[in-house]
Amino acid sequence: MSVKKKVLMVCLGNICRSPIAEAVFADFIRRKKLYDIWEVHSAALIGYHTGKGPDHRAMTTIEKHGITDYTHQARPITTNDFHNFDWIFGMDEDNIRELERLRPNNSSAVIELLGSYDPEEERIIRDPYYDTDIQGFEKAYIQCVRSVAAFLEKHKY
Numbered sequence: 445m446s447v448k449k450k451v452l453m454v455c456l457g458n459i460c461r462s463p464i465a466e467a468v469f470a471d472f473i474r475r476k477k478l479y480d481i482w483e484v485h486s487a488a489l490i491g492y493h494t495g496k497g498p499d500h501r502a503m504t505t506i507e508k509h510g511i512t513d514y515t516h517q518a519r520p521i522t523t524n525d526f527h528n529f530d531w532i533f534g535m536d537e538d539n540i541r542e543l544e545r546l547r548p549n550n551s552s553a554v555i556e557l558l559g560s561y562d563p564e565e566e567r568i569i570r571d572p573y574y575d576t577d578i579q580g581f582e583k584a585y586i587q588c589v590r591s592v593a594a595f596l597e598k599h600k601y
Contacts, residue, residue: 449599451484452529453558454539458488458518460573461535461584463498465558467506467514468588472596482596485529487521489542494518501572505581526551533558535569561594562587 453465466486473482488494496518497503506514525532526547531554534540543555559567569587572580 448481448483449531450529451482452521452525452532452553453484453486453535454489454521454532454543455486455535455569455571456489456539457493457573458486458520459493459496459499460502460581461569461571461588462486462488463514463516463518464502464506464581464585465533465535465569465588465592466516467511468585469592470514471511472592476596478596486516487519487525489521489539489546491520494520499573499581501575501578501581504578505585509585521546523548526553529553531556535559536571537568558591558595559587561591561598563590563594 451469453462453469455462463486466484469482469484473479473484498516532543534543534555534557536557540555540557547553547555557567559569566587570580570583572584
Protein backbone atom coordinates (compact mmCIF):
# COMPACT_ATOMS: atom_id res chain seq x y z
CA MET A 445 0.00 0.00 0.00
CA SER A 446 1.31 3.44 -0.91
CA VAL A 447 1.44 6.51 1.31
CA LYS A 448 -1.67 8.68 1.20
CA LYS A 449 -1.51 11.85 -0.84
CA LYS A 450 -2.56 14.84 1.25
CA VAL A 451 -4.39 17.92 0.03
CA LEU A 452 -4.97 21.20 1.89
CA MET A 453 -7.65 23.63 0.71
CA VAL A 454 -6.93 27.25 1.70
CA CYS A 455 -8.83 30.53 1.55
CA LEU A 456 -8.68 33.72 3.55
CA GLY A 457 -10.87 32.80 6.53
CA ASN A 458 -11.55 29.05 6.19
CA ILE A 459 -15.32 29.39 6.60
CA CYS A 460 -16.60 29.56 2.99
CA ARG A 461 -14.60 28.38 -0.01
CA SER A 462 -11.98 26.12 1.54
CA PRO A 463 -14.49 24.20 3.68
CA ILE A 464 -16.71 23.73 0.61
CA ALA A 465 -13.69 22.47 -1.34
CA GLU A 466 -12.69 20.18 1.53
CA ALA A 467 -16.22 18.78 1.85
CA VAL A 468 -16.43 18.18 -1.91
CA PHE A 469 -13.04 16.41 -1.98
CA ALA A 470 -13.96 14.31 1.08
CA ASP A 471 -17.24 13.37 -0.61
CA PHE A 472 -15.32 12.16 -3.70
CA ILE A 473 -13.04 10.13 -1.41
CA ARG A 474 -16.08 8.57 0.28
CA ARG A 475 -18.09 7.87 -2.89
CA LYS A 476 -15.14 6.48 -4.87
CA LYS A 477 -13.71 4.61 -1.86
CA LEU A 478 -10.33 6.35 -2.10
CA TYR A 479 -9.67 6.36 1.66
CA ASP A 480 -6.32 4.60 1.25
CA ILE A 481 -5.10 7.06 -1.39
CA TRP A 482 -6.26 10.57 -0.43
CA GLU A 483 -6.67 12.75 2.63
CA VAL A 484 -8.02 16.32 2.64
CA HIS A 485 -8.12 19.19 5.13
CA SER A 486 -8.56 22.96 4.97
CA ALA A 487 -7.06 26.05 6.58
CA ALA A 488 -7.12 29.85 6.59
CA LEU A 489 -4.57 32.48 5.73
CA ILE A 490 -5.77 34.60 8.67
CA GLY A 491 -6.81 33.49 12.14
CA TYR A 492 -9.88 35.71 12.41
CA HIS A 493 -12.40 32.83 12.33
CA THR A 494 -10.28 30.25 14.22
CA GLY A 495 -12.49 27.71 15.98
CA LYS A 496 -15.65 28.70 14.13
CA GLY A 497 -17.67 26.37 11.96
CA PRO A 498 -18.31 27.06 8.29
CA ASP A 499 -20.63 29.87 7.22
CA HIS A 500 -24.23 28.63 7.51
CA ARG A 501 -24.73 29.30 3.79
CA ALA A 502 -21.78 27.03 2.96
CA MET A 503 -23.28 24.27 5.11
CA THR A 504 -26.73 24.75 3.56
CA THR A 505 -25.18 24.44 0.10
CA ILE A 506 -23.19 21.26 0.72
CA GLU A 507 -26.10 19.66 2.60
CA LYS A 508 -28.41 20.46 -0.33
CA HIS A 509 -26.03 18.39 -2.45
CA GLY A 510 -26.12 15.41 -0.08
CA ILE A 511 -22.99 16.08 1.99
CA THR A 512 -24.57 15.81 5.40
CA ASP A 513 -21.72 14.46 7.55
CA TYR A 514 -19.22 17.32 7.17
CA THR A 515 -17.87 18.97 10.31
CA HIS A 516 -15.13 21.57 10.49
CA GLN A 517 -13.53 24.19 12.69
CA ALA A 518 -11.58 26.98 11.03
CA ARG A 519 -7.85 27.02 11.67
CA PRO A 520 -4.91 29.03 10.37
CA ILE A 521 -2.30 27.49 8.10
CA THR A 522 0.96 26.51 9.83
CA THR A 523 4.55 26.10 8.70
CA ASN A 524 4.15 22.35 9.22
CA ASP A 525 1.33 22.30 6.66
CA PHE A 526 3.86 23.17 3.95
CA HIS A 527 5.76 19.98 4.87
CA ASN A 528 2.80 17.69 5.62
CA PHE A 529 0.71 18.26 2.48
CA ASP A 530 1.50 17.27 -1.10
CA TRP A 531 -0.81 19.90 -2.64
CA ILE A 532 -1.96 23.19 -1.17
CA PHE A 533 -4.77 24.78 -3.14
CA GLY A 534 -5.61 28.46 -2.97
CA MET A 535 -8.96 29.71 -4.19
CA ASP A 536 -7.75 32.94 -5.84
CA GLU A 537 -4.58 34.75 -6.89
CA ASP A 538 -4.30 36.61 -3.56
CA ASN A 539 -4.34 33.25 -1.74
CA ILE A 540 -1.58 31.95 -4.02
CA ARG A 541 0.62 35.01 -3.47
CA GLU A 542 0.22 34.70 0.30
CA LEU A 543 0.88 30.95 0.25
CA GLU A 544 4.06 31.52 -1.78
CA ARG A 545 5.13 34.22 0.69
CA LEU A 546 4.55 31.91 3.67
CA ARG A 547 6.13 28.83 2.09
CA PRO A 548 9.35 27.70 3.80
CA ASN A 549 12.33 27.28 1.46
CA ASN A 550 12.46 23.52 2.02
CA SER A 551 8.78 22.82 1.31
CA SER A 552 8.00 20.42 -1.51
CA ALA A 553 4.24 21.09 -1.48
CA VAL A 554 2.73 21.99 -4.83
CA ILE A 555 0.87 25.30 -4.51
CA GLU A 556 -1.82 25.78 -7.14
CA LEU A 557 -5.17 27.39 -7.81
CA LEU A 558 -7.85 24.75 -7.32
CA GLY A 559 -9.61 26.32 -10.28
CA SER A 560 -6.61 25.63 -12.52
CA TYR A 561 -8.17 22.15 -12.91
CA ASP A 562 -11.63 23.46 -13.86
CA PRO A 563 -12.50 22.12 -17.34
CA GLU A 564 -14.61 25.26 -17.85
CA GLU A 565 -11.49 27.33 -17.09
CA GLU A 566 -12.98 29.38 -14.26
CA ARG A 567 -9.68 29.61 -12.42
CA ILE A 568 -10.88 31.74 -9.48
CA ILE A 569 -13.27 30.03 -7.06
CA ARG A 570 -16.05 32.51 -6.40
CA ASP A 571 -15.82 34.23 -2.99
CA PRO A 572 -19.40 34.41 -1.69
CA TYR A 573 -18.64 35.72 1.82
CA TYR A 574 -20.12 39.20 1.36
CA ASP A 575 -23.14 38.02 -0.63
CA THR A 576 -26.59 38.52 0.85
CA ASP A 577 -27.95 35.28 -0.61
CA ILE A 578 -26.80 31.74 -1.30
CA GLN A 579 -26.20 31.86 -5.09
CA GLY A 580 -22.48 32.62 -4.73
CA PHE A 581 -22.08 29.59 -2.47
CA GLU A 582 -23.81 27.42 -5.07
CA LYS A 583 -21.44 28.80 -7.72
CA ALA A 584 -18.38 28.08 -5.53
CA TYR A 585 -19.69 24.56 -4.85
CA ILE A 586 -20.14 23.78 -8.57
CA GLN A 587 -16.67 25.16 -9.35
CA CYS A 588 -15.17 22.98 -6.61
CA VAL A 589 -16.96 19.87 -7.89
CA ARG A 590 -15.65 20.39 -11.43
CA SER A 591 -12.12 21.20 -10.25
CA VAL A 592 -11.84 18.34 -7.73
CA ALA A 593 -13.22 15.82 -10.24
CA ALA A 594 -10.68 16.94 -12.86
CA PHE A 595 -7.83 16.94 -10.33
CA LEU A 596 -8.64 13.39 -9.21
CA GLU A 597 -8.97 12.24 -12.81
CA LYS A 598 -5.54 13.68 -13.62
CA HIS A 599 -3.90 12.22 -10.51
CA LYS A 600 -5.27 8.67 -10.51
CA TYR A 601 -3.01 6.20 -8.74
